[in-house]
Amino acid sequence: MAAQSAGVSTSGKRERILAAAEMCFAEAGFFGAKIADIANAAGVADGTIYLYFRNKDDLLISWFEWRMEEVVARLAAAVADAAGSAETKLTAFVRAYLTLTSENPAAAEVLTVELRQSSKFIKEYKNPRFADFLKLLSGVIEEGQKRGELSRAVPPAHAARIIFGALDELARSWLLGGGQKFDIVRAADWVVSMTLSGLVQQKRSTP
Amino acid sequence: MAAQSAGVSTSGKRERILAAAEMCFAEAGFFGAKIADIANAAGVADGTIYLYFRNKDDLLISWFEWRMEEVVARLAAAVADAAGSAETKLTAFVRAYLTLTSENPAAAEVLTVELRQSSKFIKEYKNPRFADFLKLLSGVIEEGQKRGELSRAVPPAHAARIIFGALDELARSWLLGGGQKFDIVRAADWVVSMTLSGLVQQKRSTP
Amino acid sequence: MAAQSAGVSTSGKRERILAAAEMCFAEAGFFGAKIADIANAAGVADGTIYLYFRNKDDLLISWFEWRMEEVVARLAAAVADAAGSAETKLTAFVRAYLTLTSENPAAAEVLTVELRQSSKFIKEYKNPRFADFLKLLSGVIEEGQKRGELSRAVPPAHAARIIFGALDELARSWLLGGGQKFDIVRAADWVVSMTLSGLVQQKRSTP
Amino acid sequence: MAAQSAGVSTSGKRERILAAAEMCFAEAGFFGAKIADIANAAGVADGTIYLYFRNKDDLLISWFEWRMEEVVARLAAAVADAAGSAETKLTAFVRAYLTLTSENPAAAEVLTVELRQSSKFIKEYKNPRFADFLKLLSGVIEEGQKRGELSRAVPPAHAARIIFGALDELARSWLLGGGQKFDIVRAADWVVSMTLSGLVQQKRSTP
DNA sequence: GATGAATGAGGGTTCATTCAT
DNA sequence: TATGAATGAACCCTCATTCAT
Numbered sequence: 123m124a125a126q127s128a129g130v131s132t133s134g135k136r137e138r139i140l141a142a143a144e145m146c147f148a149e150a151g152f153f154g155a156k157i158a159d160i161a162n163a164a165g166v167a168d169g170t171i172y173l174y175f176r177n178k179d180d181l182l183i184s185w186f187e188w189r190m191e192e193v194v195a196r197l198a199a200a201v202a203d204a205a206g207s208a209e210t211k212l213t214a215f216v217r218a219y220l221t222l223t224s225e226n227p228a229a230a231e232v233l234t235v236e237l238r239q240s241s242k243f244i245k246e247y248k249n250p251r252f253a254d255f256l257k258l259l260s261g262v263i264e265e266g267q268k269r270g271e272l273s274r275a276v277p278p279a280h281a282a283r284i285i286f287g288a289l290d291e292l293a294r295s296w297l298l299g300g301g302q303k304f305d306i307v308r309a310a311d312w313v314v315s316m317t318l319s320g321l322v323q324q325k326r327s328t329p
Numbered sequence: 330m331a332a333q334s335a336g337v338s339t340s341g342k343r344e345r346i347l348a349a350a351e352m353c354f355a356e357a358g359f360f361g362a363k364i365a366d367i368a369n370a371a372g373v374a375d376g377t378i379y380l381y382f383r384n385k386d387d388l389l390i391s392w393f394e395w396r397m398e399e400v401v402a403r404l405a406a407a408v409a410d411a412a413g414s415a416e417t418k419l420t421a422f423v424r425a426y427l428t429l430t431s432e433n434p435a436a437a438e439v440l441t442v443e444l445r446q447s448s449k450f451i452k453e454y455k456n457p458r459f460a461d462f463l464k465l466l467s468g469v470i471e472e473g474q475k476r477g478e479l480s481r482a483v484p485p486a487h488a489a490r491i492i493f494g495a496l497d498e499l500a501r502s503w504l505l506g507g508g509q510k511f512d513i514v515r516a517a518d519w520v521v522s523m524t525l526s527g528l529v530q531q532k533r534s535t536p
Numbered sequence: 537m538a539a540q541s542a543g544v545s546t547s548g549k550r551e552r553i554l555a556a557a558e559m560c561f562a563e564a565g566f567f568g569a570k571i572a573d574i575a576n577a578a579g580v581a582d583g584t585i586y587l588y589f590r591n592k593d594d595l596l597i598s599w600f601e602w603r604m605e606e607v608v609a610r611l612a613a614a615v616a617d618a619a620g621s622a623e624t625k626l627t628a629f630v631r632a633y634l635t636l637t638s639e640n641p642a643a644a645e646v647l648t649v650e651l652r653q654s655s656k657f658i659k660e661y662k663n664p665r666f667a668d669f670l671k672l673l674s675g676v677i678e679e680g681q682k683r684g685e686l687s688r689a690v691p692p693a694h695a696a697r698i699i700f701g702a703l704d705e706l707a708r709s710w711l712l713g714g715g716q717k718f719d720i721v722r723a724a725d726w727v728v729s730m731t732l733s734g735l736v737q738q739k740r741s742t743p
Numbered sequence: 744m745a746a747q748s749a750g751v752s753t754s755g756k757r758e759r760i761l762a763a764a765e766m767c768f769a770e771a772g773f774f775g776a777k778i779a780d781i782a783n784a785a786g787v788a789d790g791t792i793y794l795y796f797r798n799k800d801d802l803l804i805s806w807f808e809w810r811m812e813e814v815v816a817r818l819a820a821a822v823a824d825a826a827g828s829a830e831t832k833l834t835a836f837v838r839a840y841l842t843l844t845s846e847n848p849a850a851a852e853v854l855t856v857e858l859r860q861s862s863k864f865i866k867e868y869k870n871p872r873f874a875d876f877l878k879l880l881s882g883v884i885e886e887g888q889k890r891g892e893l894s895r896a897v898p899p900a901h902a903a904r905i906i907f908g909a910l911d912e913l914a915r916s917w918l919l920g921g922g923q924k925f926d927i928v929r930a931a932d933w934v935v936s937m938t939l940s941g942l943v944q945q946k947r948s949t950p
Numbered sequence: 951g952a953t954g955a956a957t958g959a960g961g962g963t964t965c966a967t968t969c970a971t
Numbered sequence: 972t973a974t975g976a977a978t979g980a981a982c983c984c985t986c987a988t989t990c991a992t
Contacts, residue, residue: 135951151446153446156986157986157988158986158987167952168953168954168955168987168988169954169988170951172988172989173951173952177987177988178988209529212528234445235445235446236446239443239445239446263528266528270530271529271530272529272530273526273527273528273530275518275523275526276523280499280511280519281523281528283495283498283502284495284499284519284520284524285495286498287494287495287498287499288492288494288498289494290498291490291491291493291494291495292487294445294494311482312482312483312484312487312488312491315482315483315527316483316488316491316527317491317523317524317527319480319482319527320523320524320525320526320527321419321470321473321480321482321483321488321525322479322525322526323477323479323480342977363961364961365962374977374978375962375963376963376964376979376980377977377978377979378963379962379963380976380977384963385962385963549956565860567774570981570983571982571983571984572982572983580956580957581956581957582984583956583957583958583959583984583986584955584956585984586984587955587956591984592983592984623943649859649860652855652856652859653772653774653860677942680942685943686942686944687936687941687943689937689940689942690933690936690937691933694933695933695937697909697912697916698909698913698937699909700912701908701909701910701911701912702904702905702906702909702912703908704908704912705904705905705908705909705912706901706904706905708859708908709904718901723901726896726897726902727905729894729897729941730896730905730938731905731937731938731941731942732941732942732943733894733940733941733943734894734936734937734938734940734941735833735884735887735893735894735896735897735939736830736893736894737891737892737893737894756973777964777965777966778965778966779965782975787973787974788975789974789975790973790974790975790976791972791974793968798966798967799966799967
């Protein structure tokens with residue numbers, strides 16, 4: 123009772139529904155996934171979903187909040203663990219992001235494909251978790267710029283967007299290939315290489 | 330009269346429908362846009378749409394082919410005009426892409442948001458125009474690598490994905506801000522800077 | 537409560553829908569009857585029909601099964617009650633059939649008119665209940681032939697078809713006349729007379 | 744011009760449309776056959792059909808008139824040729840009817856299945872050709888009764904209905920079997936046998 | 951809380967019919 | 972006459988949401 127009043131169901135139904143939604147959204151897309159499918163996958167009645175979520179939109183938003191909280195936490199931990207230069211931290215971030223993708227492709231599928239979709243989520247919904255995500259990334263960049271490790275050519279917020287875009291697209295192409303065509307975790311090095319050193323053949327300072 | 334005898338309506342109804350679809354998809358999303366809305370915007374009857382397109386899915390796919398053909402042509406032209414190094418060509422590509430985005434935000438909105446939506450379009454539909462798009466970009470990179478202008482650290486196909494992801498994300502954030510927050514065309518330089526030279530403060534070879 | 541736990545709605549919605557469908561099909565024909573009409577007549581929402589039937593076709597097939605089960609049972613009972621010769625049994629069958637017609641003209645209308653409509657019902661649907669119906673009739677004939685009561689001039693299956701055709705056509709002409717022009721139950725004697733003794737003026741064997 | 748003003752197209756388009764309609768109705772049913780299909784089969788434009796027929800209903804009615812005129816004429820000729828007793832004439836009628844069925848299964852299909860269907864044609868349309876058909880049959884019976892050749896047990900109009908019903912049902916079952924299961928023309932003898940002599944084992948007058 | 955039968959608005963699609971050429 | 976592109980009313984069916992139990 124005490125636990126329930128805190129908004130945490132003792133039976134974990136909310137989580138089961140969110141996990142079921144993740145699966146269904148990944149498989150069929152937000153519009154293709156039916157509430158009945160999700161309820162069935164979660165082992166609850168259709169109506170039960172409405173005890174935990176206002177409506178289908180709210181379910182997607184709630185899923186996003188739920189999943190992103192974990193993602194941001196793990197990325198933040200990875201960054202924190204990577205003591206040292208901005209380069210090291212960015213590398214840790216990128217690797218952690220693509221590792222998460224490979225570990226939970228269903229979640230990645232929804233994040234990468236479904237979440238862009240509707241004006242409901244990108245236009246009206248402020249998306250605080252995604253803002254946290256970008257802030258984590260841009261924070262590392264900003265710090266690196268302040269410390270003189272990174273070029274100031276690109277404003278941190280945009281640099282973060284660019285890196286996220288690169289990661290996201292790489293994740294998407296990996297997911298579409300069924301995870302077969304290349305090693306997504308090793309692909310992290312490509313993103314690191316391109317966004318840190320660039321494609322141009324460097325004429326590094328000679329000793 | 331003579332023109333009509335070719336069996337192709339001179340009234341350009343197909344194009345009007347495609348343009349109306351672009352507008353409606355951009356505004357409401359694929360699932361949110363109603364056939365009736367599109368017909369109304371195109372100034373035709375609902376049924377007329379089905380004289381030109383098999384169904385709503387086919388309308389989106391057809392729109393994609395129609396729009397991407399132009400996009401790829403313009404990007405190819407921009408690349409062709411940019412004689413010289415791979416660096417110059419990539420810069421031209423990126424600028425042209427973001428210029429197109431700024432010139433036709435509705436089209437960009439659909440491309441960037443709606444096209445990711447899985448089932449019919451990324452999973453089932455092979456998307457030959459998008460493949461052309463990526464091929465154009467990876468071709469420039471591959472050539473640059475062969476000429477020794479670009480590093481071989483990243484395979485051309487993945488480098489192209491990374492650049493596209495960066496561009497796409499930048500375009501999306503610009504579109505979501507209503508085109509107000511920053512100059513998307515000038516943002517091209519950020520993408521160029523990051524993907525060619527990288528973020529790391531270069532210690533260029535000094536004489 | 538206890539009854540409901542069986543998973544079968546005690547409110548008899550399925551039967552109400554079938555009865556409403558019977559009425560609407562009789563009045564407007566299968567294609568003319570709208571799902572909304574049937575739902576309205578049954579006092580349920582449109583969507584409710586789809587909880588009990590896959591689609592409109594399934595509704596007609598289900599109606600047929602539902603109604604024919606009763607018809608065959610009653611005809612079988614009539615035949616069973618008519619102990620004695622094949623002649624007696626056939627007479628009982630014919631009278632029972634036309635009595636049913638007069639008692640439920642709507643059902644007869646649908647059976648006689650709508651069910652012939654080809655595609656879904658006679659060509660694809662195997663119609664097991666109608667097969668039962670014919671089997672009952674041909675069984676009586678076959679038995680009569682074996683016992684030497686009936687001529688072997690016509691194979692039982694075809695004789696059954698011929699009798700059914702006669703009954704069906706008589707029912708149809710009665711239904712089209714609004715049941716006013718003649719007494720359908722007494723018309724049974726005509727069918728009996730013709731199919732058992734024939735039209736030809738019999739020169740019965742004289743002692 | 745003179746010929747056309749008489750309502751007879753010199754190019755025979757009306758007939759081509761009627762023949763095409765027959766084929767399409769037989770294949771797909773009245774509701775399943777599309778005007779576009781019929782126009783295509785007739786080698787005319789959709790709109791052309793409306794130069795010859797008021798609407799789709801009128802097309803079916805017109806087809807019926809067109810086809811029944813021929814059927815009645817041929818049956819009348821068969822009856823006329825069969826000089827002699829009512830028995831002979833009825834036999835000729837039945838054989839001619841089933842011969843027509845076997846010669847033109849498509850027409851038979853429409854007559855037997857589609858024409859019953861809609862209230863448009865049985866309830867509102869007076870169906871004068873079908874009345875002619877029944878009149879021909881009942882006329883033979885009436886005459887036979889007057890001449891004492893046939894029993895007066897069944898009123899001629901109803902006897903005609905019964906024979907037609909038998910024929911129609913036999914035709915339908917033959918058509919549904921794709922004309923493979925039995926010889927429809929030889930089946931004529933069954934109808935003759937049953938409706939003239941009946942099923943009951945006759946104890947014919949002994950010499 | 952939990953259920954799931956019931957709801958009914960909504961929309962994609964069809965196709966008989968029209969009419970400008 | 973003939974055409975066939977265009978029309979738009981009509982309708983089956985889906986599915987998010989509700990609510991009596």
